[in-house]
Amino acid sequence: xxxxxxxxxxxxxxxxxxxxxxxxxxxxWTNSLITLFVVYCLxxxxxxxxxxxxxxxxxxxxxxxxxxxxxxxxSRNLDPENxxxxxxxxxxxxxxxxxxFYPKVEVWRVNLAYIMLAFALLPLLYAKLPYxxxxxxxxxxxxxxxxxxxxxxxxxxxxxxxxWGGLLVTLVLGCTGIALAFPIGIMLAxxxxxxLPVISMMCTLFIEFIRGVPLITLLFFGMVMLPLFLPEGIDxxxxxxxxxxxxxxQSAYMAEVIRGGLQAIPPGQYEAAKSLGMxxxxxxxxIILPQAIRISIPPIVNTSIGLFKDTTLxxxxxxxxxxxxxxxxxxxxxxxGLSYEIYFFVSLVFxxxxxxxxxxxxxxxxxxxxxINMGAD
Amino acid sequence: xxxxxxxxSDEKFRSIFFQTLVVGLFALGLFFVITTxxxxxxxxxxxxxxxxLQNPAGFDISxxxxxxxxxxxxxxxxxxxxxxxxxxxxxxGCIAATILGFxxxxxxxxxxxxxxxxxxxxxxxxRNVPLLLQIILWYSILIQLPRVKxxxxxxxxxxxxxxxxxxxxxxxxxxxxxxxxxxxxxLISSFLINRWAKKRQDKTGQQFPVFSSSIGLIFIVPLxxxxxxxxxxxxxHPELKGFNFKGGLVIRxxxxxxxxxxxxxxxxxxxxxxxxxxxxxxxGQREASAAIGLKQxxxxxxxxxxxxxxxxxxxxxxxxxxxxxxxxxxIAVGYADLVHGFGGISLNQTGQAIECMAIVMATYxxxxxxxxxxxxxxxxxxxxxxx
Numbered sequence: 235x236x237x238x239x240x241x242x243x244x245x246x247x248x249x250x251x252x253x254x255x256x257x258x259x260x261x262x263w264t265n266s267l268i269t270l271f272v273v274y275c276l277x278x279x280x281x282x283x284x285x286x287x288x289x290x291x292x293x294x295x296x297x298x299x300x301x302x303x304x305x306x307x308x309s310r311n312l313d314p315e316n317x318x319x320x321x322x323x324x325x326x327x328x329x330x331x332x333x334x335f336y337p338k339v340e341v342w343r344v345n346l347a348y349i350m351l352a353f354a355l356l357p358l359l360y361a362k363l364p365y366x367x368x369x370x371x372x373x374x375x376x377x378x379x380x381x382x383x384x385x386x387x388x389x390x391x392x393x394x395x396x397x398w399g400g401l402l403v404t405l406v407l408g409c410t411g412i413a414l415a416f417p418i419g420i421m422l423a424x425x426x427x428x429x430l431p432v433i434s435m436m437c438t439l440f441i442e443f444i445r446g447v448p449l450i451t452l453l454f455f456g457m458v459m460l461p462l463f464l465p466e467g468i469d470x471x472x473x474x475x476x477x478x479x480x481x482x483x484q485s486a487y488m489a490e491v492i493r494g495g496l497q498a499i500p501p502g503q504y505e506a507a508k509s510l511g512m513x514x515x516x517x518x519x520x521i522i523l524p525q526a527i528r529i530s531i532p533p534i535v536n537t538s539i540g541l542f543k544d545t546t547l548x549x550x551x552x553x554x555x556x557x558x559x560x561x562x563x564x565x566x567x568x569x570x571g572l573s574y575e576i577y578f579f580v581s582l583v584f585x586x587x588x589x590x591x592x593x594x595x596x597x598x599x600x601x602x603x604x605x606i607n608m609g610a611d
Numbered sequence: 612x613x614x615x616x617x618x619x620s621d622e623k624f625r626s627i628f629f630q631t632l633v634v635g636l637f638a639l640g641l642f643f644v645i646t647t648x649x650x651x652x653x654x655x656x657x658x659x660x661x662x663x664l665q666n667p668a669g670f671d672i673s674x675x676x677x678x679x680x681x682x683x684x685x686x687x688x689x690x691x692x693x694x695x696x697x698x699x700x701x702x703x704g705c706i707a708a709t710i711l712g713f714x715x716x717x718x719x720x721x722x723x724x725x726x727x728x729x730x731x732x733x734x735x736x737x738r739n740v741p742l743l744l745q746i747i748l749w750y751s752i753l754i755q756l757p758r759v760k761x762x763x764x765x766x767x768x769x770x771x772x773x774x775x776x777x778x779x780x781x782x783x784x785x786x787x788x789x790x791x792x793x794x795x796x797x798l799i800s801s802f803l804i805n806r807w808a809k810k811r812q813d814k815t816g817q818q819f820p821v822f823s824s825s826i827g828l829i830f831i832v833p834l835x836x837x838x839x840x841x842x843x844x845x846x847x848h849p850e851l852k853g854f855n856f857k858g859g860l861v862i863r864x865x866x867x868x869x870x871x872x873x874x875x876x877x878x879x880x881x882x883x884x885x886x887x888x889x890x891x892x893x894x895g896q897r898e899a900s901a902a903i904g905l906k907q908x909x910x911x912x913x914x915x916x917x918x919x920x921x922x923x924x925x926x927x928x929x930x931x932x933x934x935x936x937x938x939x940x941x942i943a944v945g946y947a948d949l950v951h952g953f954g955g956i957s958l959n960q961t962g963q964a965i966e967c968m969a970i971v972m973a974t975y976x977x978x979x980x981x982x983x984x985x986x987x988x989x990x991x992x993x994x995x996x997x998x
């Protein structure tokens with residue numbers, strides 16, 4: 235009886251690991267050949283890279299057991315047969331990579347700002363956070379706290395911005411640029427879609443001008459031309475000048491992204507708001523923008539990733555961000571010739587941030603796709 | 612019903628009022644900036660006007676493949692050298708990025724899991740690491756190549772060293788112009804043949820061997836002419852003299868680093884665009900073309916790619932624009948493009964920041980607008996044509 239009812243299983247070759255291998259790696263003979271070739275290349279490459287980065291690498295001590303303080307003590311410079319990467323340079327210069335030349339006594343302020351930044355970002359990134367409202371209040375006042383904390387004032391000793399560097403500058407530029415560009419971008423997007431021809435034309439010209447020139451020319455503009463535009467006595471800080479350029483740049487791109495969101499709002503929403511007697515600003519603030527911004531969050535995150543990467547350009551005008559500290563370290567005779575280690579480390583830090591952001595934007599896209607109905611139908 | 616604000620609630624009045632206000636504020640700001648700037652310029656003894664363009668530059672440019680540049684040449688010539696260098700790296704970068712991006716985008720969709728994962732890893736790494744870092748990294752790899760004396764030799768004629776890639780320089784003798792004219796004529800006629808063949812196929816269904824006839828026209832005709840004229844082409848080989856090579860064609864490491872970094876970085880973005888474009892073509896199209904017996908490669912060429920292009924071209928345009936703007940990063944490795952040569956060295960020498968930056972920005976704007984213009988034409992030509 236049992237034999238009659240027994241369900242016959244599918245052939246072994248189509249299910250499980252073997253089936254997966256057959257379909258995805260050995261589907262036909264060209265496919266199999268490609269797979270074998272790739273496997274061979276990986277077999278050659280992976281042990282070599284693992285050996286270089288980990289197994290033969292120096293982290294703090296060289297192979298003689300001495301603590302490394304300059305490049306001559308790296309194992310690979312003592313004995314070319316015997317060493318891989320020399321990560322000791324990162325270990326020794328770690329403080330500079332993270333804080334720049336911030337005084338060591340005051341460094342707790344930077345650490346506190348880093349921790350507070352995480353708390354300030356939490357309610358923005360995670361919508362289901364318990365007590366999100368109170369966290370958001372903190373987010374709004376965080377820039378003010380951070381300013382006094384990092385720069386000084388209110389009882390803190392002043393630390394001038396030319397002592398800032400490394401990850402600190404990268405994060406300050408990235409976060410401030412994005413945060414300031416957001417409201418400006420909204421105003422520009424509304425302005426470009428405005429029915430008033432003069433305002434629309436001015437916003438369009440501004441956006442298209444900024445988008446048509448490279449960021450580096452705007453940085454030069456901030457560095458070389460801005461001081462000429464200001465009256466005597468007003469001396470702008472170098473970091474502030476760069477921030478002006480970065481913010482202008484980012485706000486034009488932000489405006490275009492938000493304009494895309496605005497265009498996706500069906501006209502019925504405008505008409506409904508107007509029929510309730512709402513003014514232009516009430517309509518936009520309460521009805522249109524909340525919906526438009528919600529659908530443009532993924533592209534906003536994407537342009538923010540772009541900006542975060544573009545902050546490295548400030549090294550060209552002499553500001554030492556993470557990459558700038560890396561290059562500075564390379565120029566030091568103690569650490570000459572360790573370019574691969576340093577660039578690898580800097581890339582890794584950037585990769586962690588930007589990859590994290592892009593994963594987050596993907597997650598949002600998936601969430602928005604399932605949870606939204608614009609009423610277009 | 613009018614509200615108690617009276618004429619202020621009149622839409623027409625309000626519109627004029629606000630716009631006048633904005634224009635007024637803008638003019639006021641402009642006036643303020645202009646007066647302070649002219650005061651500042653006078654105080655710092657900075658000259659104004661465009662006459663500095665005619666002054667001798669006083670510095671050398673190491674990489675100027677199109678124009679001969681001496682340090683006695685003018686700043687205006689620095690500008691032209693810069694524009695040409697910017698265009699050179701942008702155009703070559705766009706071409707390489709497009710080819711690489713298309714290949715990677717298609718490979719990413721390959722049924723081979725390992726291959727598509729590899730491309731995925733490449734895309735994520737190259738998209739998420741700042742371009743400037745990649746440029747600097749490539750440059751640091753290139754200048755760690757062996758010195759000139761120990762330079763690597765490829766095929767006996769190319770020399771690779773930390774000073775760049777040296778290759779033979781072609782010398783065109785009299786008579787070669789006929790060959791180049793023949794090539795141009797062959798290109799035009801094969802283009803015309805292609806159009807004619809398409810029209811004929813639309814009408815009669817008969818095919819014409821366009822590909823082989825074009826190959827014949829473009830390669831064989833000029834080649835035959837070349838030998839009839841007695842090979843009017845010779846090569847000047849680079850020779851090691853003292854510490855450097857003399858003669859030959861040299862491609863500097865700054866250019867190679869820029870080219871590699873720009874094309875590899877942009878190719879990652881293009882491959883994602885291509886992938887999205889191909890995936891946007893519905894599965895039914897592929898099944899239908901398989902049902903009428905088209906080969907895999909033909910399905911791709913005739914059915915999938917033409918439809919995918921409609922989705923691909925608009926974002927591709929913005930990638931070209933990005934690449935062109937990103938070529939301004941050459942300043943980090945000393946590539947003498949527009950920003951480094953004219954906006955950097957000339958600016959520092961003359962001190963005329965406003966004029967130099969205005970020229971640089973205007974040039975980038977016009978390059979961007981030109982690219983958008985041509986890509987829009989191309990985009991219109993591949994969109995659905997309503998019949």
